[in-house]
Amino acid sequence: MQMNETYTGNAPSRAEVDAMEGLTLLEFGTDWCGHCRAAQAPLALVLTDQELRHLKIEDGPGRPLGRSFRVKLWPTLILMRQGEELGRVIRPTTAKPIVDLLSKAGAAAD
Template identity: 65%
Template sequence: MPFETTYASHAPTRAEVDTLPGLTLLEFGTDWCGHCRAAQGPLAAAMAERDIRHLKIEDGPGRALGRSFRVKLWPTLILLREGEELFRLVRPTSSTTIVEALDLSSNKGANLP
């Protein structure tokens, strides 16, 4: 599945996200956020050749999906399997961190501390 490059201003509902089949990586942030921009290279590298749905969601005050996941800082990455949270990374700075989390979660279904 392709790596999304643009934050979607219209987000699915929490119920819609919770019923998505397979693995889904939610990325919460904004185009103007420096931390979000800095994370794009490492995230793109980590997602290369992975069959994981990627939803890039614009977040901010009053955005229901981000609030339902209690997102506080950007970017926040949340990997879900069938609506169950497998891991969460906040402000990742390296592709190694993202790759390790994706591999552990998608291959073993384990939760990260």
């Protein structure tokens, strides 16, 4: 699957995220965040061959979805399956932590 390139301000509700079938990778951040921009190359590298939904959510004060997940630093990547959080990575700078996060999906499926 190809990754989303821009953060959306139109975030789904927490109930909608929890109801999503299959694997979903939530990415919380902003376009102007230096840490978020630095994470884009490793994300693109890893997400090229993945079968999952990638939601790139603009976050900030008063944004209910990010607050429901207690996001404090950007980018925060949260891997979900059917409403269950499988794991998260905060401020990845290389592909390895993202690969490790996605490997939890394979282990959780067994």
